[in-house]
Structure formats: C-alpha cells, structure tokens
Amino acid sequence: MNGYRTWMFVPGSDEKKLQKAGSLSADVLIFDLEDAVSPNEKEMARSRVRKAIALHKQKVNFVRVNSCHSPYFYEDLTSMVTAGVSGIVLPKAETSEQILFLDRMISELEANRNMDTPDIKIVPLIESALGLHQAFEIASASPRVLRMAFGSVDFALDIQADLTKDGLELLYARSQIVIASKAARIEAPIDTVYVDIRDSEGFLKETTLIKQLGFQGKLVIHPDQIELVNQVFVPTQEEIEDAERLVKAFEHSLENGSGVLQLDGKMVDLPVVDRARRILRLAGVLSS
Numbered sequence: 001m002n003g004y005r006t007w008m009f010v011p012g013s014d015e016k017k018l019q020k021a022g023s024l025s026a027d028v029l030i031f032d033l034e035d036a037v038s039p040n041e042k043e044m045a046r047s048r049v050r051k052a053i054a055l056h057k058q059k060v061n062f063v064r065v066n067s068c069h070s071p072y073f074y075e076d077l078t079s080m081v082t083a084g085v086s087g088i089v090l091p092k093a094e095t096s097e098q099i100l101f102l103d104r105m106i107s108e109l110e111a112n113r114n115m116d117t118p119d120i121k122i123v124p125l126i127e128s129a130l131g132l133h134q135a136f137e138i139a140s141a142s143p144r145v146l147r148m149a150f151g152s153v154d155f156a157l158d159i160q161a162d163l164t165k166d167g168l169e170l171l172y173a174r175s176q177i178v179i180a181s182k183a184a185r186i187e188a189p190i191d192t193v194y195v196d197i198r199d200s201e202g203f204l205k206e207t208t209l210i211k212q213l214g215f216q217g218k219l220v221i222h223p224d225q226i227e228l229v230n231q232v233f234v235p236t237q238e239e240i241e242d243a244e245r246l247v248k249a250f251e252h253s254l255e256n257g258s259g260v261l262q263l264d265g266k267m268v269d270l271p272v273v274d275r276a277r278r279i280l281r282l283a284g285v286l287s288s
C-alpha cells in the first residue's frame, strides 16, 4: 500500500458511482461515509458500501468513517471492520489518543470476528490547526498508521484562510505534514482533493507542486483526475535515461576509486545517485 499514488473518494450513498468504482484504475478506493453522505443516508450508505466492498474484492478498499466525535463513528467502525477492507481513513484526526482508541477498537473487532488477516491500516486525515500541530504524535501513535493525508478544505475553514489556486496559504501545512511523516518514519503523505474537476491544467500544476514538496500521492474525487496524477508521478523516459546514465557514471567512478564526479557540469555524489536510483525504482527499472 506504500507507493500508491491515487486515492479515490467514492460517495458511500451513490449506487452508480459505487458500481463504477470497480472499473476505475485508482490505486486505492476510499468509500466515504462522512461528508459526501447526508445525515439521513448514513445507515443506507453503510450497507451499500459493504456490498461494494464485497463486489470489488480485487481492489484495495479503504473506508472514510465519520470522526471520533460524531454520533456515527461507532456504527461506522463496527460495520466496516470486515474482510475486504484494507484500511480506515480517520477524518479530523487531532490527537494520538484518537488513533490509539481507533487502533484498540479495530483490534477488538478483528479478534472477535476471527479475521484471517487482521491488519487493517489507519490513514489519519489532517484537516485542522490542532491536527497539524500534533501531526508527528498522530503519525507515531500506532504501527497501523500507514500514511497521513491532508484535507485542505476543512483546514482552510479551521484557520480562516482563503483557499486560492496557487495554494500559498497551504504551503506551511503541507510541508509540516511531509516533515512529520518522515520524522515518524512512515511513508510520504497523500495530498488533499482538488475540487475543480474540469480544470486539468490547475490540477496538474498543483500535483507537480505537491510532488516537489515531498508528497507521494493525491486524494482524487473524479475519474479524470487519476491519469493526471500518474502523469506527474510516473518518471518520464527522459528522467529514466538520465538516471540510468548517472548511475552508470557513478559506478564507473567508484571502480576508479572516486565517490564524486562531474556529469554535464553538475556534481554527482551518493545522495544524487540515491535520488536517481529512486527514480529507477519508481519506473520499475530497479527492484530494490
């Protein structure tokens, strides 16, 4: 599940979209029981999501439950800790205690249900000032925490910032989530949704920016956004060729007793080569 780039929200009450989700090429499906589902449809959504999970067994299925403080949380969790669910997305994650509480509840449910592979993961969604402030503690709270995700719409609301296309108001929060994830030794985080589903140029620009900041994936809400994320995250042929040339030149230099060389006017040493090897791993050219 590490390395997954496209995390696709599917509204839990929308029968048509739940069906269609199985045919989409997103790396992970997130069936939403929270904001995309109105209060009077919560129960119906749980039952539809369970059916969709049974139908899309071949997929990596996550569920976004309602927050710990909501009246829906307990029912959401008891109905979703089930075979075919790989993880829970916890919205409005704000403290390590919430993660520990969720961890314990999952463990109890898994044990009571004799689940074959009891290894449900947690993806905390950081979308408030307090959540951001405690991001490291949240990330470190349990081995179930796979990665963190960022929720910019609620976050901007909480800090009373104006959401803009260039995202300047989100820069600090995004960087802090990347740093907290890496300090906690978990995989790089997943960036927030882009709500303007017809603006592919803006979406590509934002995805390029978040990759530059250290995110390794994006929450998506529409099928058209899946391929755009892949375009940014999958290395280009030119990047692959440059990386291969660089690694070869470095290995040759090492054979001649030097750990540093110049290639095309630039210094090449170990961290530069490690970055090139990472590109080759992402492209599937190197396995480890």
Ligand SMILES: CC(C)(COP(=O)(O)OP(=O)(O)OC[C@H]1O[C@@H](n2cnc3c(N)ncnc32)[C@H](O)[C@@H]1OP(=O)(O)O)[C@@H](O)C(=O)NCCC(=O)NCCSC(=O)C[C@@](O)(CC(=O)O)C(=O)O
Binding pocket: 008, 009, 010, 011, 016, 017, 018, 020, 021, 032, 035, 036, 091, 127, 150, 151, 152, 153, 154, 155, 192, 193, 197, 221, 222, 223
């Ligand atoms: C926006 C829209 C209604 C548009 O739909 P429309 O149907 O009008 O669009 P069309 O272009 O006609 O779709 C073309 C074809 O794709 C199908 N199709 C579209 N989307 C699909 C999909 N997601 N899954 C499967 N199928 C899909 C559709 O059924 C049609 O199928 P077909 O007729 O067969 O061709 C739709 O995308 C949608 O519902 N998105 C997900 C919304 C959602 O889950 N939100 C909650 C999570 S975010 C959130 O909470 C963020 C955050 O937590 C974080 C923060 O803080 O930032 C917060 O707080 O904000």
Ligand SMILES: [Mg+2]
Binding pocket: 035, 091, 127, 151, 153, 154
């Ligand atoms: Mg939200």
